[in-house]
Amino acid sequence: MDKLRVAMIGAGPRGMSHVRSIAGAPNIEFVAVCDIDEEVGRPVAEEFGVEYVSSIDALLADYDIDGCGICVPTPYHYDTAMQVIEANRHLVTEKPMAKSIAQAWEMMEAAESRGLQAAISYQLRFGPVYLKMKEICEQIDPLQVLFARQRPMMAAKYLSAEPFDGIMDFISHDIDMIPFLAGREPKAVFATMGRNVWADADAIEYMGCQIELGEGPHKTVGVISSSMGGGGVPQRLDVVGKNGVAVATGNDIKFAVGPNPTEKGVIRDFWNATFTGESRDFTADLYRHWADACLNDEVDLAPAASYRDGYNALLVSLAMVESGESGEVVDLEEFAEANS
């Protein structure tokens, strides 16, 4: 088998990015588009010259496929993914992984026990800026990671009171990125957030959070700052490591690798290196890599986010909301136990 046979479930606005990625991947054969809304799904299937299917049951029963992309609304990720997993098909699922950590845990266990390649669509991990930041982080031992991404108001469909909606949907990428860069496990969170600032929908509209990662005397602190009231504010990603610093502003990175001078007032040789990445949708890179991992046992799914990464990100995300509501620090192990 030199091409993975793949169908797309959910052909809404975000699903189209998956569709284009599947259709364009040299190691994927695009088989079908499944959407319960025929007016959405059929034209997409016709445009790409593949079959249109109206139900997941029919897709899984009648089509010879090895894997599926899933891009249905978040409340339906669990049911859809479990159907695909129980039919022993590999899958890429949109973020956030599910509505609850109990659901995400079950999805992860089910996929892992069947040996399926199950990825979460955290496509930023394939962006050259983030891959370069990851490489730098491996050299500098991150102690502080600050990720600040502001944006304008989100679409009405995300403005709900659900803890995975509002700005939490947008920053699920940031929540995945901090442990990815730090290379350490998140342990606890403390958050401050607000609802009903710009719209009366009870959605979380701004979020500031501190995440503690790792153990021992030199823990890493991750900070996320994001809102839907800061459209136009440049995004920042700053990392201060034991052995260097790196700053990404948009697609440009400036960094210095080397020991922190211990003499008073002396700074490292700023900035002795730069890198510029490109800006585009990296979903295509994610699909190509996932298909490679499905086709070849020797290809690791990383740097794609696995279901385990998706579970961890959802755990942190829901704990942030709990902390934002209670005003207390949330220990992730205790939170996971209480909510599984």
Ligand SMILES: NC(=O)c1ccc[n+]([C@@H]2O[C@H](COP(=O)([O-])OP(=O)(O)OC[C@H]3O[C@@H](n4cnc5c(N)ncnc54)[C@H](O)[C@@H]3O)[C@@H](O)[C@H]2O)c1
């Ligand atoms: N990774 C990213 O950067 C990113 C960006 C935007 C959205 N998303 C995520 O993508 C997901 C979908 O977003 P969207 O804006 O395209 O949603 P949407 O609601 O506009 O579209 C979803 C589509 O799925 C179809 N659908 C629903 N249930 C179905 C089922 N059981 N079987 C088949 N089709 C079904 C709907 O008919 C619709 O066409 C959400 O989870 C969202 O959080 C991720």
